[in-house]
Each structure stands twice: as C-alpha cells, then as structure tokens.
Amino acid sequence: MKARKIISIVLAAALSLGALAGCGRGGDDAEKSGGENTGGAKGRYLETDVALPEKTSVYGMVKLEDGTIRIATNDQEGREAVWDLAKDTGSWEKVYDMPEEWRQTDTFFVTHVALSPKGDAFAVTSQVMDQSAQADENNSEATQTKECFYHLDGKGNVTEVPMGVKEYAYFMQYAKDGELVAQFQNTPVSSINMETGELTDKVSGAERIAFFGMAGSTLYAVDYDEGISVFDMQTGDPLPKDEGLSDSIAQSGTQLNIQSLQTMPIIFTEGKEEQEIFYCTNKGLYRHVKDGNVTELLIDGSLTSLGSPDTGLISMEAMDNGEFYVLAIDSQSNKLLHYAYSKDTATVPEAELKAWTLYENSEFVQNISQYQKENPETFINLEVGVTEENGVTASDALKNLSTEIMAGNGPDILMLDGLPVDSYVEKGLLEDLSDVAGRAEDLFPNLISAMERDGKLYGIPLRFAIPLIEADAQTLEKIQDLKSLADAAEELKKANPDRDVILPYYDGALLAAQLYDVCAPVWVKEDGTIEKERLEEFYAQLSRIFDPEKYVEMEIHAVNEGYRGYVSSLGGGNLYVYSDKMLLNFGNLWSDSDFSQLATTLAEKPEISYKPLTGQTEHVFVPKTIAGVSAKSKSKEEAKNFVQFLLTKDAQTANQGGGLPVNQKALEDQIDRIDAGMTIGSGMANDPDSYVEMTIQKPSEEAVKRFIGYIQEADTPTLNNEIIRNAVLSQAVDCVNGKITPKAAVQAVADQVNLYLAE
Numbered sequence: 001m002k003a004r005k006i007i008s009i010v011l012a013a014a015l016s017l018g019a020l021a022g023c024g025r026g027g028d029d030a031e032k033s034g035g036e037n038t039g040g041a042k043g044r045y046l047e048t049d050v051a052l053p054e055k056t057s058v059y060g061m062v063k064l065e066d067g068t069i070r071i072a073t074n075d076q077e078g079r080e081a082v083w084d085l086a087k088d089t090g091s092w093e094k095v096y097d098m099p100e101e102w103r104q105t106d107t108f109f110v111t112h113v114a115l116s117p118k119g120d121a122f123a124v125t126s127q128v129m130d131q132s133a134q135a136d137e138n139n140s141e142a143t144q145t146k147e148c149f150y151h152l153d154g155k156g157n158v159t160e161v162p163m164g165v166k167e168y169a170y171f172m173q174y175a176k177d178g179e180l181v182a183q184f185q186n187t188p189v190s191s192i193n194m195e196t197g198e199l200t201d202k203v204s205g206a207e208r209i210a211f212f213g214m215a216g217s218t219l220y221a222v223d224y225d226e227g228i229s230v231f232d233m234q235t236g237d238p239l240p241k242d243e244g245l246s247d248s249i250a251q252s253g254t255q256l257n258i259q260s261l262q263t264m265p266i267i268f269t270e271g272k273e274e275q276e277i278f279y280c281t282n283k284g285l286y287r288h289v290k291d292g293n294v295t296e297l298l299i300d301g302s303l304t305s306l307g308s309p310d311t312g313l314i315s316m317e318a319m320d321n322g323e324f325y326v327l328a329i330d331s332q333s334n335k336l337l338h339y340a341y342s343k344d345t346a347t348v349p350e351a352e353l354k355a356w357t358l359y360e361n362s363e364f365v366q367n368i369s370q371y372q373k374e375n376p377e378t379f380i381n382l383e384v385g386v387t388e389e390n391g392v393t394a395s396d397a398l399k400n401l402s403t404e405i406m407a408g409n410g411p412d413i414l415m416l417d418g419l420p421v422d423s424y425v426e427k428g429l430l431e432d433l434s435d436v437a438g439r440a441e442d443l444f445p446n447l448i449s450a451m452e453r454d455g456k457l458y459g460i461p462l463r464f465a466i467p468l469i470e471a472d473a474q475t476l477e478k479i480q481d482l483k484s485l486a487d488a489a490e491e492l493k494k495a496n497p498d499r500d501v502i503l504p505y506y507d508g509a510l511l512a513a514q515l516y517d518v519c520a521p522v523w524v525k526e527d528g529t530i531e532k533e534r535l536e537e538f539y540a541q542l543s544r545i546f547d548p549e550k551y552v553e554m555e556i557h558a559v560n561e562g563y564r565g566y567v568s569s570l571g572g573g574n575l576y577v578y579s580d581k582m583l584l585n586f587g588n589l590w591s592d593s594d595f596s597q598l599a600t601t602l603a604e605k606p607e608i609s610y611k612p613l614t615g616q617t618e619h620v621f622v623p624k625t626i627a628g629v630s631a632k633s634k635s636k637e638e639a640k641n642f643v644q645f646l647l648t649k650d651a652q653t654a655n656q657g658g659g660l661p662v663n664q665k666a667l668e669d670q671i672d673r674i675d676a677g678m679t680i681g682s683g684m685a686n687d688p689d690s691y692v693e694m695t696i697q698k699p700s701e702e703a704v705k706r707f708i709g710y711i712q713e714a715d716t717p718t719l720n721n722e723i724i725r726n727a728v729l730s731q732a733v734d735c736v737n738g739k740i741t742p743k744a745a746v747q748a749v750a751d752q753v754n755l756y757l758a759e
Contacts, residue, residue, distance in 0.1 A: 041347040045285075047304045047373055050325070050336040053083055053092045058334040059113035061327040062174065063317040069325055070095070071336070072113035072121065078104030080113065082121065082156065096156030098123065106677075111147075114182075116174040119154035122161075122192070124169050151194045163197035170261055171211055173315075175233055176270070181219070183212060189221065203231045203238070210258045215277040216270035218290070226256040245279075245288055248295035254281040263312030263329060272320055280316050280326060282307055285339065299324075299339055303349070303379065308369035309362040310656060311335070331655050332673075349379035353639055357415035358385045358397060358722065362656035363463065364415060364625055370654070371645050378638070383411065394418060394722045395756065405429055405632060412633040413642060416459045416626040418722030422528065424628075430458040431629040436640050440647040442665040447621060450715045461623030462646050463659025465588035466711055467518045467613040468570050470577055470598065475584065482519060482537070482615045485586075486544040492583050493547060500582045502545065503573040504552045508736035509729045511546055512538075513568040514587040516728065517622050518615030520719035523728075530750040534616060535728070539735045539742035546736040570594055574601060575682050577608060579692040586613050588622055591657050592670040595707060597680070599699035612710050621714035624659040664708070671704055727752040 052058060056073035059080075064070055069085040071092075080098035085091075102110055107128040114122045127146045147169070149161040167185035172192075174180050180192045181202055189212055190199040203209070208223040218239070219231040228246055230239040249256070249266070256265050266281045275290040284301035301307035305328070314327040314334075324339040349372070357364060368380045385397030392400075398419065404410040416424075424430050434457045437448050451459055469479060475492065479485050492501045506514065515538070522534045568587050571594035576582035578601045589595060601608055612619065627646055629639045645651055652666035661667045674696065681693035699707075719725075731745035740748075 040350075042345065043341065043343050044303075044345045044347050044376070045299045045324075045339045046342045046345060046376055047299075048338050048340070050085070050090070050338050052334060052336055053081075053094075056081075056334075058314075058327060058336070059110070060115050061315050061317065061325065061336070062115035062117055063319070063325075064119060065117050067320060069317065070115055070119075071327070072115055074104060074110065078109075080104075080110055080123075082115070082152075095154075098152070098156065099158055112169050112172055114172045114174055114180060116178050116180070117176060118174075118178045120178070121152040122172065122174075122180050122194075123150045123152060124148070124172075125150070149197065159194075161192070161194055161197045163192070163199070165199065171264075173212075173214055175214055176216055177233075179233070181212070181214065181233075183209065189219075202236050203229075210256075211264050213264065213266065213268040213279075215268040215279075218277070220268055222256050222258075222266065228256075240291070242291055244291065244293045244295060248286065248288065249279075249281070252281065252283040252286075254283050260312065263314055265313070267313045267316045267326075269316045269318050271318055278316065278318050278324070280306065280313060282309075282311065282313075285316075285324060285326070302369075303372050303376070304339075305330075305335065305337055305369050305373060308366045310366050310654070311369075332653065345376055349377055351378045351635075351638060353378065353380050353413060353635055353642060354411040355380055355382045355413040355415070356385065356401060356411035357382070358394060358418040360384050360387060361415060361417075361625055361658060363654045363658045366654040366656065367462075367646055367651050370651060371642060374645075378642075380413075380642070394726065398722070405630065408632060410630055410632060412630055412635050412639040414628045414630060416628045417624060417720065418725075419720070420528075420723070421459060421626075421628075421720055425453060425458055429631055431631045431633070431636060431640075432456040432458065433460055433627075433629060433640065433643060436460065436643050436647070439644060440663075442649065442663050443647060444662055444664055444711060446712055446715055447623070447662055450621070450717050451623065451626075459623075459626040459628045460643065460647065461662055461717075462625040462627055462652070464624055464662055465517075465568075465590045465622040465659055466714060467587065467615075467620050467622065468589050468598070468610050468710075469584075469586040469613040470570065470574065470601070470608060470610040471584050472607050473609045476609050476611060480614060481618075482515070482541045485615070486541040489545040489547075489584060496583060500550055500576070501547060501584050503576060503582060503585070504547075504550045506546075507551065508542065508546060508732035508734070511736065512542055512729050512732035515542065515545075515613075515615055516568065516725060517588060517718035518613050518617060518620045520724070520728075521617045521620065521716055524719060524721075524724065528753075530724075530746070530753055532746050532750060535749065536742045536746045538616065538728075539732070539745045542732065543736045543738075543742070548737065571597055574598055575680070575692040575694060577601060578605065578694050581692060590659055592655070592660070592667075592674055593657070593680075595671060596674045596696045596699065597694065599703045599707075600694055600697045602703060603697050603700070604694075612713065617716055619714050620716045620718055621711070622659075623717045623720065626720065660711075668704070668708075671699060674698060723756045724749070724753055 053073055055076045059072040061071045072082050074080050080102055082095040083092045084095055086093050102125060109126055110123055111126050112124040125148045129144060129146055149163045151159045151161050165184055165187060167187050170183045170185060172180060172182035181189060182192055183189045188201045189203050189209055191202050192199060203219060203221060209221045210224050212219055212221045217233045219233050221229045230242055232239055266279055268277060268279050270277055277288050277290060279286050279288060282301050284297050284306060285299035287296040287298055305311050310331040312329045314329060316326045318324055322341055326337040328335045328337060368382060372380060386392050386394055437457055437460055447461060447464060451457060475488055478488050489501055519538050523531050525531055570587040570589045573582055573585035574597040577585045598610060627643045629636060629643060633639050647663060649663050649666045652661035652663035655670060676696055676698035679693055679695045681691060727749045731748050734740045735742060735745040
C-alpha cells in the first residue's frame with residue numbers, strides 16, 4: 001500500500017497545480033507531468049469491465065461483511081434476482097430470485113433495491129392503479145401509483161414493511177451496521193424501522209439536502225448549494241465541516257448538482273484504515289483522511305471511463321486488497337468497473353497526442369475515454385477552443401489555433417468542424433487520410449467519398465445529420481427547392497390563417513439555421529469570397545417563409561444567444577406536426593431520437609410524409625466531428641491509429657445527441673435499441689396550450705430501409721465554416737423583420753467574411 005500512496009501524492013500534486021483541463025491536463029503542466037519528466041515513474045490503477053450477468057440491468061451493489069461483491073438485477077424478462085461475484089472464478093453465482101409476482105409489466109415494476117452488507121435487502125415496488133379506482137370524493141387528484149415496501153432476508157424470504165409514506169423514494173442506502181437510511185420526496189433523510197415501517201429523522205436540516213452518501217459511520221449530505229454537511233451516523237448529530245474535503249472537491253472542478261434520481265455526481269465509501277474514506281466523481285477516485293488537508297487522486301478520471309460524459313455513478317466499494325469496484329451506467333447499459341493497481345504501468349502515459357476541437361463535443365470526449373482505457377500507454381490531451389469559462393470567441397480561437405500550428409506547436413488531431421478547411425489544405429496543413437478510411441469497415445461510402453478533394457481525404461466525418469422536410473404529401477410534392485418552399489409556405493399561410501405553418505418559436509436566426517445547410521454550399525466562390533446573388537436570394541426567400549404575426553419570442557433568446565446559432569433539428573418541430581399544431585417542418589435529423597419521432601408520425605399519420613430537404617442545392621448532408629490529422633504532427637501514425645479507432649463500431653455507438661454515426665452498423669444498432677413505448681413531450685413553460693406528446697413506436701423495417709436509402713443518396717457536404725455561419729445568422733433577424741434589406745444583409749456578411757480573410 002505504501003508504493004500506491006507515494007504515487008498517488010504525485011498525481012494529487014498535478015491536480016493541485018490546476019493540471020486537469022477539459023479531457024486532458026492542458027498547457028505546460030501536461031508536458032511537466034509526462035513520463036520523461038517524472039523519471040519514468042511506474043504504478044497506476046488500470047480499469048477493466050466486469051461482465052455482468054447476461055442481459056441484466058443493475059439496481060445496486062454492496063460489499064458484504066466477508067468481502068463478497070453482491071448486486072441486485074433485473075433481466076429482459078422483467079425478473080429480479082440477487083447475485084454474488086465468486087472470488088475464485090470472477091463469475092456470478094445467483095443467490096436467489098425475487099418473487100415471481102414482482103416480475104416487471106406495464107403496470108407493475110420494482111423501482112428500488114437496496115442491499116445491506118449483512119446480506120439482507122429492501123425493495124420498493126410500484127403498481128399503476130386502475131383509473132376508476134383512484135378518484136374519490138375528497139381527492140380528485142388521487143395518486144396514479146401504489147408503492148409497497150419489502151424486507152428480504154439473506155435467502156430472499158420476503159416480509160412486507162407497513163410504511164405509510166406516499167412520496168416517491170429518491171435515494172436509499174444501508175449503513176455498515178445494517179441500518180437503512182432513505183430519502184423520500186418531501187421527506188427528511190430518515191431511518192426505516194423494518195418491523196413498524198416508522199421513519200425517524202436521521203439528520204438535521206434535511207429539507208436542504210439534495211442527496212446523501214455514507215462512508216462507515218459518517219453521512220455526507222449535499223445541499224442544493226452544493227455544500228457538504230457531515231453527520232454522525234450513530235447519533236445523527238452534525239459534525240464540524242470537513243474543510244479539506246470541501247476544498248479538494250471544489251479544486252477538482254466537480255459540479256455537485258444532481259441531474260437524475262438514478263445516479264449521483266459524487267459517491268463515498270469507507271477505507272480500511274481509521275479515518276480513511278474514498279470518494280469518486282467524474283474527475284476521478286480520491287483518498288481522503290477525515291478532517292485532513294491532503295486529498296490524494298488515486299485514479300485520474302480523464303484516463304478512465306469515469307471522465308466520460310455518459311458515465312453516471314451509482315455506488316462504489318473499496319476492497320481490503322486496495323482494489324475498487326464502481327457501479328455505473330452509460331447511455332447503453334450498466335457497467336461494473338474494476339480498478340486494480342499495476343506497478344509496471346507508467347504513472348503517467350508516456351505517449352501523448354494533442355487533440356483540438358472548436359466547441360465541446362461529448363461524443364469525442366467519450367471516445368477519448370474509451371481509447372485511453374484500451375491503450376493505457378497513451379494520453380489524449382484535449383483542448384477546447386471555445387468554452388463557457390474561457391470567454392474566447394470562435395474567431396479568436398481559430399486565430400490562436402493557426403498561430404500554434406504555424407509555430408509547430410499545434411495539435412496532432414483536429415476536429416475540423418467550423419475550421420477554414422480549404423485554407424488549411426492550400427497551406428498543406430492536413431494529412432491525407434485515405435488509407436485510414438480504406439481500412440475502416442461498414443462506413444457509408446458516399447459520405448466519405450464526398451469529403452475528398454482532388455482524390456485525397458483530409459477530413460473524415462465521424463457523425464453527420466441529414467436535412468429533411470416533413471408535411472402532408474400534397475404539399476411535399478410541390479417543394480423542389482428554396483423558392484418553391486417559400487411558395488408553399490405562403491400558400492399554406494393564406495389557406496390556414498388560424499394555424500401555424502412553421503414552428504412559431506423560430507425567429508429569423510433559428511429559421512436561417514434550419515435552412516443554412518441546404519443552401520450554404522453555393523455561397524462561396526473559389527477565392528473564398530461570398531457569392532452575393534445566391535445569398536441575397538436566401539435572405540429574400542427566408543423573409544417569405546417567416547411569419548411575424550405568429551412568432552412567439554422565447555425567453556431563452558435573451559439568456560443564451562448561442563442557442564440560436566446551433567439548433568437546427570428536425571426534432572424540434574416534429575411533435576407539432578404529429579399533434580396537428582403545425583403544417584410544415586424542416587431541418588436536420590441529428591439522432592435516433594429524431595428518427596423515432598419521425599417514424600412514429602409516419603406510422604400514425606398516413607397523410608404525413610417526408611423526403612430530403614432541397615434548398616439551393618440537393619443531396620446535402622451535414623458532416624460533424626470531422627477528424628483530421630495535422631501534416632506537421634510528429635506522431636502521425638499514432639494520430640491515424642486514433643482516428644482509425646474513432647471509426648469502429650464500438651466507438652461509433654457513443655451517443656450524446658451530436659449526430660448520427662457514419663458507421664452504418666452502429667446506426668442500425670442505435671435504431672434497433674429505440675425504446676418503444678416511451679412517451680416524450682414538449683412545450684413552453686409560459687404556454688400550457690403548447691404542450692404536445694407522443695408515445696414512441698418501434699420503427700418498421702420498411703421505415704428504416706427508406707431512411708437508410710435517403711442517407712445513401714447524400715453526396716454534398718454543407719459548407720463547414722463557422723465564420724460564415726455566424727455572419728449569416730447574425731443578419732437574419734433584422735432581415736426577416738424588415739429592418740434591413742436582403743442586399744444590405746448580404747453586404748454586412750461579405751464585409752465580415754472579407755475582414756476575416758484579410759486577417
């Protein structure tokens with residue numbers, strides 16, 4: 001254990017220097033922490049996945065008093081069971097099945113299972129009541145579900161606990177001594193008496209507690225201001241604030257705001273030594289001595305799945321041999337992560353690749369975590385050009401990037417979204433990736449070949465969107481280009497004065513964003529300047545489509561101007577077409593969620609159809625997360641290997657809503673996992689009549705085949721230039737409102753673009 005602690009202090013020192021930034025350490029500190037500068041130090045925790053019982057999801061995990069890891073699961077048939085991880089074989093052995101009558105159905109399901117280190121368990125079931133049985137004379141808003149509570153002994157024998165609580169159970173956890181502590185909606189953090197069902201307030205000030213965790217005899221309560229209060233589990237009395245713990249959490253940059261009732265931003269467990277606790281966040285796994293000033297970073301989140309944006313934390317256990325188990329969940333399934341110390345692995349990865357992206361990209365960060373997990377000798381140091389914290393504009397970020405590249409200090413891997421790719425190609429700054437694409441399997445070949453320039457491939461899109469238009473079949477037939485779209489919009493306005501033709505929340509900039517991608521490819525001349533006539537036509541037709549009489553301003557416009565520049569989703573209006581509140585919907589289909597809504601609409605509304613959207617050009621697709629490799633990189637082959645990984649099916653299944661995977665098998669798998677029966681809704685907080693919802697249907701084989709066919713026809717990538725995009729959208733509001741003419745709007749755009757080119 002001593003060697004582990006010494007190495008941990010080295011990593012903690014790196015953290016205290018502010019070394020962790022984004023997904024990587026960033027800047028000069030990253031170079032200082034490299035393998036060469038640490039004298040080739042060895043020793044690091046490595047992460048592996050523990051295979052869970054097949055086709056199960058996990059309610060919770062606990063370490064029993066004898067050191068056995070136990071989990072409670074639900075399988076695809078809706079059955080619950082409890083399993084132990086065999087110490088000798090690493091396989092799962094079923095301890096018992098929960099009652100068959102608890103089998104999950106559309107009206108009955110188990111919501112919580114808490115496991116005790118002493119071997120028993122506590123379960124909460126929820127049953128949807130018959131609507132006719134709910135209402136009574138005194139309560140017209142009777143609850144729609146009935147909750148029941150049960151204690152299970154170590155063999156699975158069940159006893160109902162007569163609890164009178166009606167609120168929903170938020171969090172529950174067994175203490176080391178077998179006491180069950182729970183937090184219910186509108187109920188203080190309480191201890192549950194298993195015989196009487198009585199709730200006893202466990203801590204003071206519970207009304208301010210957002211969630212809690214326990215480590216040994218201490219309860220850590222996180223309030224809504226992200227402060228941490230400490231309580232003695234035996235007495236319930238508050239303990240002095242652990243300043244060292246609070247400071248270390250704040251210093252790491254961890255955000256403690258709760259995002260769901262399934263996961264928590266921080267989890268705790270006790271250590272083997274007195275006063276020793278461990279806590280885990282997306283920044284990593286830490287060792288802390290109670291009321292001490294030193295906190296050790298044992299496992300760097302940026303080198304493991306902990307730092308992946310789709311990893312949610314459920315619980316953690318520390319083993320007597322110094323290993324750890326973390327139960328987590330990602331966008332696809334539960335994960336049981338195992339961390340063991342490897343004395344022969346470099347403390348800090350010896351190989352480093354620098355990556356750069358203009359804006360934060362969740363899928364890319366997730367992919368970096370995946371790659372580093374499979375390649376522990378490599379560290380991907382990610383720099384994000386524009387963040388909420390740095391206050392840098394897109395223009396300044398691009399200038400800074402160009403300066404770094406020309407000075408030979410630039411990144412090895414670039415996400416080319418928003419970059420002036422033509423200029424980079426002309427200057428010889430990008431490597432040909434034709435060999436990388438040639439080795440990849442199952443990619444949409446048309447999307448890859450469309451990115452070629454003079455037979456070379458300087459950027460490979462990892463994700464994409466496809467512009468589509470949705471309307472009744474008769475209207476759809478009339479729309480062949482941007483002008484006929486405007487004609488159809490005006491015709492629909494006249495014929496339906498009491499209905500919305502387009503989404504009423506689209507101002508000029510949002511409307512321009514919906515149509516930008518199918519028009520922008522024709523706006524730029526070979527010399528990089530603006531083709532004014534085509535852009536003027538765009539603004540003119542945009543003004544015809546916009547309906548100022550129906551426009552409803554959203555409060556978010558005043559809060560976040562950036563929102564208008566990047567939202568261009570077909571999904572934003574689909575629910576309104578489905579609910580007969582809107583006649584015409586167009587934009588980019590970004591995700592399997594967007595497609596599930598579209599497919600449901602087509603299945604239930606035979607009068608509605610869709611097709612690819614044509615503006616001032618046709619067969620358009622929107623390449624996203626475009627991977628490029630710097631021609632000036634000193635690690636070209638390593639960078640290419642990383643890009644190769646990004647195209648694999650495993651990497652492409654990362655799904656944070658940032659675009660469809662360019663790997664066809666990954667896309668088909670995403671569609672196949674669409675959750676039929678899920679209800680989705682949308683509406684504005686200040687307009688209750690705007691609320692609409694649908695229950696998702698499983699897309700038919702015919703619907704999937706049709707959609708894939710449209711993708712396979714796409715051969716024109718949209719214009720990838722953030723400077724032009726921002727300039728065009730910035731003039732759209734005044735143009736559609738008649739404050740400036742289309743000609744004046746075009747001139748303003750041309751002035752901005754020409755100024756940028758001159759710089």
